Amino acid sequence: MEDVYVVMLVALFALAITDLVVGVSNDAVNFLNSAIGSKAVPLRTILIVASLGVAVGAVFSSGLMEVAREGIFIPGKFYFEEIMIIFMAVMIADILLLDFFNSIGLPTSTTVSIVFELLGAAVCVSLLKIHYSSGDYASIYDYINTAKATQIISGILLSVVIAFTIGAIVQYFSRLIFSFQYEKKIKYVGAAFGGLSFTAILYFILMKGLKSIAIVPAGLLEYVSNNALFIVLISFLIFTILSQVIISFFRINILKIIILVGTFALALAFAGNDLVNFIGVPIAAWQSFEIWQAAHQATGVMPNEFLMGDLSGQVSTPVGLLLLAGIIMVITLWFSKKAMKVTDTEINLSRQRDGAERFEPNFISRGLVRYFLVVGNVIESVIPKSFSERLGEKFQKSEPAAPAGRLDAPSFDLVRASVNLVVASILISIATNLKLPLSTTYVTFMVAMGTSLADRAWDRDSAVYRVAGVVNVIGGWFVTALVAFAGAALFAAIIYFGGIIAIAILVLVAVILIVRSAIVHSRQLKEEKKLKRYNRSDLVTINEITVETSENISSVIGGINKMYTKTVDNLGYHDLNKLKKNSKAIDKLEEEIDELKGNIFYFIKSLDDDSVEASKFYILILDYLQDMVQSIGFITRNSYNHVHNNHKNLKFNQVRDLKGIDEKMQKLFDDIQHIFDTHSFSNIDQVIAEKQQLLDHVSELIQKQINRIRTSETSPKNTKLYFGLLLETKDLITSTMSLLQLFQEFNQEAKQTITY
Structure with missing residues (x-):
């Protein structure tokens, strides 16, 4: 009996490795885009910094693992056998869904996919249990953690609006301060900007993240909590002085340092928030197996008789597994070609300069652009002309360092890249420390879109295409939720009736589809290289x-x-x-x-x-x-x-x-x-x-x-x-x-x- 579940665990961890690869390929867009788009430093340096952030961030993930165990459904209502069916269905569905989005180059949310897959599989198994027992389908609410699920889903949706709004506001005021000729202003306000950025990152990434690390002494946590304001003020002063030294004596652009630190922080926040999406399910399955195995040895209880109420308790995640997952994520970051394809999509939509548009206009984008043009004209007619002209001077673009149309020209400048990274990392870290798994993809994407809008990157020639791209990406997010729910529910039903044979067939089909997808993607890359000959720098x-x-x-x-x-x-x-x-x-x-x-x-x-x-x-x-x-x-x-x-x-x-x-x-x-x-x-x-x-x-x-x-x-x-x-x-x-x-x-x- 145990052998069957041991095989399922092996399959789950094998699927988890694959899920890490396809998941990081999609989520690399979150922490690489700003640094790559601004071309602040060479790509190799960006990858090294991001890799360090991912490796360190893996240690911060333990507190979020409860989402897979009890965040969506109530374990005490399911037998061990049913829990394993849910987890197996979720992993197969997640791999296929994420690989599909990677292949078409669209960023999607690994958090949304895992949440809705858990929900879909749990709902399916719950309905089957009810059907063969009481027949009272209204009792399904007893099986699903509706309060927590609603909180997670609403938090994810709310993060879209918050990220876009905060990104736009912060970028607007940052541009008013720096303008596009930021080289002139950096020597005067760069130190304060650096101090503020580094302090915010330190507070939300390190200080708030300390409580997620088990080895940190309780006394240190208490001291940090009681003296938070003092630490923040001292940090701001120290970082401001340090930034001024870097600017004045070392002649280094402080914005590049902010981008590197922000990339590290965002990669760390990503790993801390999203690692649960990839390994939370197999770890929960492993912990479930240990709980049942102990009960089986003591009482001889069978898998279809043992309720998993103990899974709701506090269970620590082994640090070794977290570090191993971090290593796999880092390797994927360096070698995944699909990660670069997904990254290109967001950079293309947020770029400051003109270029070939990827997305075709649709009636929604045309309508939105037309509406905001009318609103903009009304606002412009109300604002005094002299004030409007002074504002316009702040947004007067400087000549790019490289000619327009060159492949080596930055997509946006260092100011916007810094804002993208700092704002996104802070928002994600706040959610992580509240143990609320919001979508890092949604946050980083919408922050990037908000900053590009505030930066007037969407002009009359490009707005309709950029808005169409944003609409397509957001539409893809809703598709993610629906397909994740339906796919996991379908796979759960197949496994419920087909047993181990169905699992073997589904895993084989998943492997075939992943391999086929890799071959097709490789062929597409070769074709794209041929088509891009004319656009050489x-x-x-x-x-x-x-x-x-x-x-x-x-x-x-x-x-x-x-x-x-x-x-x-x-x-x-x-x-x-x-x-x-x-x-x-x-x-x-x-x-x-x-x-x-x-x-x-x-x-x-x-x-x-x-x-x-x-x-x-x-x-x-x-x-x-x-x-x-x-x-x-x-x-x-x-x-x-x-x-x-x-x-x-x-x-x-x-x-x-x-x-x-x-x-x-x-x-x-x-x-x-x-x-x-x-x-x-x-x-x-x-x-x-x-x-x-x-x-x-x-x-x-x-x-x-x-x-x-x-x-x-x-x-x-x-x-x-x-x-x-x-x-x-x-x-x-x-x-x-x-x-x-x-x-x-x-x-x-x-x-x-x-x-x-």
Whole structure:
């Protein structure tokens, strides 16, 4: 009997390790974003500081472990067997949910997921118990700790509003003090700002956190509690003097020190608050097993007869397990690629400078932006113009250290990064010391959004996209709650009826899905790297423009070449499924061109003075590429629609003629791709010379179809499709040759410029 539960415990701890990996990958966004976005220090330094914070913070987690044991349900109402079902269902659901959000690059809340998974699994098991016993479903409130669950959920939701509001207020006044030209003000007010920041972090992270550490003497805790105000005042004085010394004598920017200390504090607060989300459940299961095992050895009580009331008592968590969990979290922090993907989302939404927007506008974002524009205009009309102008001067942005559009340009400055870290770490620490597991993701994200709004980072050009992103992320949080509840409830029901076999199958399915997700994510990263070639930070000279444009042309030509062949082949076989895939694949080509065109502004801004004239060439190249993609899009989508509408197959002669064109087009595109891959631009003349021959061949096929209509063709739909394919092929050839001619002219002029 015990062996079954030993196996379940092993599975739970294995799942916990996986949960730590996928959980930290999502929650790294909480404490890395501000330091990474501001580029205050190198990434390696940021990771070292964050790792230290996570390792130390793991020791602070013990007090929160009771959430998994008694925070959501009442253990005394469940038998040991049922408790294990709940815990197993929760861990499987949590891993799958968090990995899904990591894969799509959205930050979600590990706290919300674990709370609602515990709630969902407990509700499911409770309903099953009631169904097979009294049938009084109203008694479910006797099984669920509704007061504590409501407190946790309301605290999580309230933290969203509080974090956004406090972040916006603190950032607004910080910007009024420093302005964007903070280098001028830092020598005067930087010491006080540093003293205040360090004191706040010390008080909430260390002083308040001391009571969570078992080895701290009771006398020290009592002294700190009785002399808190005195300690805070002395700390402020000491830190202010120390900050002034750092500024005046060591010539170090105090904001960078605040960011490093804030990163450490926030990583510590994260580990102290969120470690329960990853290992709280398996530790609670282990403690449950020990309680039942002791009772079984004493009385022989069976798992389905032993109520777990003892689980509600105070049970200390072994420090060794906490440290081991901290080590796993640190390793994940260094090596997780998905963590960087989630981090990019928040940095993108809160960045000060312009750039490519990830999220598309929706009716909510448009409505909110329109509403606040009206409100802003009303407020502006009431405020005296002179006062408004003085405020505006404080928010006048300075020129960035790196040109706009460069990858190495900071997303926001050191002032905002400092505020993000200090405010978020304090809010999280307050909740941790109150033993209220609020969502660190919600807090850090909403603080970042509040500070970016107060910093006027959302202007008329970007607001609708940024608000759409925030709406999508918040919407994802609600989805997290619903899916976590439903998923854990479903898994609990499956395990309840299926037993150990169901557990084995669910764990196997989870492993397969996680591995598949990792493979798909790795493939996506490779594709994204290819698409980001045009956005390199060194794209500034004529020679680099030539190289970059060659890569873009080769990429698009290669895609068109494959798509043309696939479309002709699949149309000939009347293969609807493959034509549907081709039609969807066109969207990627169109997105690639659209992204290239969307970055024209940043491309032109990054050119050196001798290369500005090349911007017109770049724009025209993109225009020809867009024409080519539109032509292949027409060919692919019309072929798909023809087959999808169940029209007659093309005649054998028509398919044969199209295949003949495809062979010629394939040779043409292969030659062009080879030219741009190898930079053998002297061969362009030879390709252009074949232009008229290709166009004449297409014209001959058009005439052949006219003759067919006069003699044997009976399908108007076939005729419409066939003429459309030929005419778009003709346009495709024309656009391709025009692009080659333009590139040849530019390359020759570039050579002359370099020679002279």
